[in-house]
Amino acid sequence: MLRPPYQRYETFYIYAFKSGHPELRDLEDPDLIGYWEEDGIGVLFFHKPKEELIAQLVNKLNLILEIRDIIPYSQWNERRTPKPFEVGPFKIAPLWEEGVYDLIFDPSVVFGEGTHPTTSIVLDVSWDFYKERGLPQGVWDLGCGSGILTLFWAKLGAKVFSVDINPLCIKVTKRNLELNNLKATIWEGDLRKFPSFDGELILANLYKGLLLDLFKNPRFFNPKYHIISGFTIGMEEEIIHALRDKPVKIERRVERDNWVGYLLCQI
Template sequence: MLQSPYTRYQRLFVYHLDLPTIPNLDDPDLIGVWIEDNTAVLFFHRNKDALVAELCRQYACTLIYQADLDYEEWEVGHEIGSFTAGSFRVAPIWEKSDADIILDPSVVFGSGFHPTTRCCLELVDKYVRAPELAINSMLDLGCGTGLLSIAAAKHGVKRITAIDNNPLACRVAETNCRYNKVQKKISVEEQDLRNRPPRTAGVDLVVANLYRGLLEELFSRPDFWQANLYILSGFLKSMEPPLLAALPADKLRFLERTRKDQWCIWVVAPRESVFLQG
């Protein structure tokens, strides 16, 4: 995340280590650390070859790879700036803007520049604002920056749980909730959905922008389908067949099925959903 003296991201220096845990690094150039699959990925504003070499020596670990890139390269080649999706104007924290949502995108997913996040944001905006649905609760699975949860909270959703397995994403999401003054409506939780599936019973809306393998696992669980409405994304057109096969098709109804740049977005509801009655 951004911390003094930095006010925006320019260069990223990335180091991937085969280290399952990382000590607390008190370094003013540190952006954040991912811990994933028993490895650590460190992100800095400046070159830290000497520091990483010392970590490798001290903890007997190996540098798997390193990279030096522009921040825009990390963000799928886009210059990070304000954009509009649905009724929302979203701006990065370093822009002086009267945007509806301000965001520190950091180095986690969900900044709004990837097609799946952008489309999910537009659909959250659409369905949460629909007066006939009266959506009051939401699960945001793979929350990343917290953008989708913040958007829902801005539109009046009262109870939101935002879940990610990346500790850095959870910290970034909590910070962004505070920036947007919606922290009282959103509970951010670090949780590995592979080991602890989400509880969807009694939830109005579930947004799951996840990778295909995890979606397939969740789709095969009957208890995943206890919410009233689902916005699902994170997979390409070529990945649809196994996901469609994993759906309990006789119990679900497709409300929307769209694509953007080969990425798929589904909106489905259980046939017993209160949103489909009457």
């Protein structure tokens, strides 16, 4: 995340360890952007090279450094540098943009700068959903990333519950809510171990394997509506097959740059 004196991202200095370590979560350093942990791997991102600090951490915590990399911000995220965009009535921008915006956010290094086709499908379908049906009783943002979907629904006035397995996503989502003076309930954890889903609307912009796992959990279908995305046209057959005996119908299908999203409605 951006903290003074840093006003924007220029270059990422990246150190990836074979496995994560709980102490890395609370690491304090003025040049630290964040600590990412997913699938057992731990990754530190800095604004500057940190060889000395990394050598100390490797010694102290018995870490194995697997990758070190330097990536200009312009090449991060498939070169989708965050820029202002609009959804419904809201003008949304990264926090370094000058001007007046309804929502600002720090994209950090996590997924969710807003203009990826799958995110934009979920945002557009969300806005249409709100126009047609009003505010749902509780919205789940499953795999919240930067919290961009959480911000959108919280701004509309919804009670939002956000979940992510990556501790950095949790920190970034909290910070982005603070930046906009908004509130949501946030949990760090694995969606596959989640006991229950209440509320009326689930947003799930995930990857195919995780969607298929969630479909096996009958409680995933408790809420009346789902906006799902994160799969390509080539993966649709498998998604549709997995949904065939579930208590939902595909009410709307949106396709963008080979990515697909559905609005599912309970039957």
